[in-house]
Amino acid sequence: MDDKQIIDLYWKRSETAISETDKKYGRYCHYIAYNILYDEEDSRECVNDTYLKAWEAMPPHRPNRLVTFLGKIARNISLNRYKYNNADKRSAGQVPLVLEELQECIPSAVSTEQVIDDLSLADIFNQFLSGLSEERRNIFMRRYWYLNSVKEIARDFEMSESKVKMSLLRSRNELKQLLEGEGIAL
Amino acid sequence: MKEERLLNVFGMVDDKYIVNAAPESLLKKREKKSHVARKRRRYQIKMLRFVAVLIIALMSVWFFQTPAGAAVVERVQEQVTRMIEILFPPKEITITPEGLTEEVAHSAQGKEPEADTPGFAIYVDTEQYTMTEEEGIFYIRPIEATDSLLPAIEMVIIELPDVLPETAAKEAREQMEGDWETITEIVRSTEPPRLYYEAYAGFAWDSAIEEHYFCKNGQQGTYHIILRYFMEATEGAGMRFRAMLNTFTVIAPQDAIDLP
Known part of the structure; x- marks a missing residue:
C-alpha cells in the first residue's frame, strides 16, 4: 500500500491505518527506537506510542512524507523515554556517547552573540548538511539522527572505524565553525 | 544541556x-x-x-x-545514414543518479540543419526517455508514465529564431515572477557558453523545479532549454537530464554534410 493510501486510512479513522503503518514502517521505527534505548520492550512501546501520536495527528495533519513523519515522532518519543529512564544516571547505548561528541560542536561563549530558536537552528543544520559531501552527510546523519554506533556505520559504509571517526570529527569541527561564524549561542 | x-x-x-x-x-x-x-x-x-x-x-x-x-x-x-547519426554515433555516458554510478547508453537525436537554419543534436537515454516533436517544440519525457499528481518531468527544447539569449532569458524570467516561490538570478556560464536560472515552487519533497538554459542557435536566435522535475527527483531525473543537456550541440547550416 502506498503512503497516500495509508494517510487516507488515518483520515477515514480506519484502524487498518495502524496495521498498514506497522507492516510498512514498523521495522524502521523500531530501528530508531532501539538505537536510542537499547531495550527491546521499551522500543516496542515507543513504536506503539509513535502510532498513537500519528493517529492523533492525522487528521488534521497530512504529512508530505509519512516515513520521516513517523521517524521523527519515534525519535522524539524514544529520546524522551531515554531521559525518563536515565534521569540520574548515564546508561549503556549510543546516547551518552553521542551527547559527549556533540559537546564538541558547542560554540565557545566568547564568540557567541545571539541565542536563536530551534527552528532557526534546524535551518543552520540544514545549511551545514547541504555543504557536506553525500557520504559525509550520510555518515553524520547515521550517527546523530539514527544514533548508530561507529561500528555499525563502518560496516554499512564498508570503511574502517577510524575513517568513520575521522569523518565525524571533521564534520563536528565544521559545524562548530559554522555556529561560531554565525555568532550563535546555544 | x-x-x-x-x-x-x-x-x-x-x-x-x-x-x-x-x-x-x-x-x-x-x-x-x-x-x-x-x-x-x-x-x-x-x-x-x-x-x-x-x-x-x-x-x-x-x-x-x-x-x-x-x-x-x-x-x-x-x-x-541520417546526418546526426553519422556526426554523433551512439555512446555510453557515465552518470551517478542517486549515488549509483551507471554507464548509460545514449543515442543522438535532434533536428537536422537546413540550408539557412541551424539544427541541434542531443544525446538521449533512449532506454528510459523518448524525444517527440510537437509543433516545432521538442520534448524529452520518461517512457514510463509518472504519477499524474506530481509535477511534470520533462526537458523542453524551444528554438527562438530572432531573439538573442540575453533578451530571451530576461523575458522568460520576468514572465515567471510571482508564480514561483524562488527564482535565482540569471547567471552566465562560459563552458559551455550559456545563460541560466532556476525556479523553485517551494522546498517540499514534491515542489516543482525548473532549470532554464539559453544558448545561441549559431545565428541571431536562441535555443531555450527547460528542465522540469521536482525536489525528490533532483538526484534522479534531474541528474539524467543534466547529463543529456551537457551533450546539447548546435549544428550550423554550414556544418551540414551531403548524404550519399
Missing part, C-alpha cells in the same frame, strides 16, 4: 537527509529492487533488440532479392 538541545534540534532537519541516510535494508528495498528490475528490463530490451535485428536481417536477405525490395533499399539507406 546544550548538547541535548543539539541532539533534539538535529531531529528537525530536512526529510531528504533523513531518508537518504536510512539503512538500505529498511527503506531503500523498493528502490534497490526497482534498480535491479530496471537492469533486468534493460537486458530484456537488449535481447529483444538482438532478436528483432536477427529476424529483420534474415527477412531482408530474402526480401532484397525481389524487385520491390531493391526499390526499398535506396530509401532505407537514406533513413539509416
Whole structure:
C-alpha cells in the first residue's frame, strides 16, 4: 500500500491505518527506537506510542512524507523515554556517547552573540548538511539522527572505524565553525 | 544541556537527509529492487533488440532479392545514414543518479540543419526517455508514465529564431515572477557558453523545479532549454537530464554534410 493510501486510512479513522503503518514502517521505527534505548520492550512501546501520536495527528495533519513523519515522532518519543529512564544516571547505548561528541560542536561563549530558536537552528543544520559531501552527510546523519554506533556505520559504509571517526570529527569541527561564524549561542 | 538541545534540534532537519541516510535494508528495498528490475528490463530490451535485428536481417536477405525490395533499399539507406547519426554515433555516458554510478547508453537525436537554419543534436537515454516533436517544440519525457499528481518531468527544447539569449532569458524570467516561490538570478556560464536560472515552487519533497538554459542557435536566435522535475527527483531525473543537456550541440547550416 502506498503512503497516500495509508494517510487516507488515518483520515477515514480506519484502524487498518495502524496495521498498514506497522507492516510498512514498523521495522524502521523500531530501528530508531532501539538505537536510542537499547531495550527491546521499551522500543516496542515507543513504536506503539509513535502510532498513537500519528493517529492523533492525522487528521488534521497530512504529512508530505509519512516515513520521516513517523521517524521523527519515534525519535522524539524514544529520546524522551531515554531521559525518563536515565534521569540520574548515564546508561549503556549510543546516547551518552553521542551527547559527549556533540559537546564538541558547542560554540565557545566568547564568540557567541545571539541565542536563536530551534527552528532557526534546524535551518543552520540544514545549511551545514547541504555543504557536506553525500557520504559525509550520510555518515553524520547515521550517527546523530539514527544514533548508530561507529561500528555499525563502518560496516554499512564498508570503511574502517577510524575513517568513520575521522569523518565525524571533521564534520563536528565544521559545524562548530559554522555556529561560531554565525555568532550563535546555544 | 546544550548538547541535548543539539541532539533534539538535529531531529528537525530536512526529510531528504533523513531518508537518504536510512539503512538500505529498511527503506531503500523498493528502490534497490526497482534498480535491479530496471537492469533486468534493460537486458530484456537488449535481447529483444538482438532478436528483432536477427529476424529483420534474415527477412531482408530474402526480401532484397525481389524487385520491390531493391526499390526499398535506396530509401532505407537514406533513413539509416541520417546526418546526426553519422556526426554523433551512439555512446555510453557515465552518470551517478542517486549515488549509483551507471554507464548509460545514449543515442543522438535532434533536428537536422537546413540550408539557412541551424539544427541541434542531443544525446538521449533512449532506454528510459523518448524525444517527440510537437509543433516545432521538442520534448524529452520518461517512457514510463509518472504519477499524474506530481509535477511534470520533462526537458523542453524551444528554438527562438530572432531573439538573442540575453533578451530571451530576461523575458522568460520576468514572465515567471510571482508564480514561483524562488527564482535565482540569471547567471552566465562560459563552458559551455550559456545563460541560466532556476525556479523553485517551494522546498517540499514534491515542489516543482525548473532549470532554464539559453544558448545561441549559431545565428541571431536562441535555443531555450527547460528542465522540469521536482525536489525528490533532483538526484534522479534531474541528474539524467543534466547529463543529456551537457551533450546539447548546435549544428550550423554550414556544418551540414551531403548524404550519399
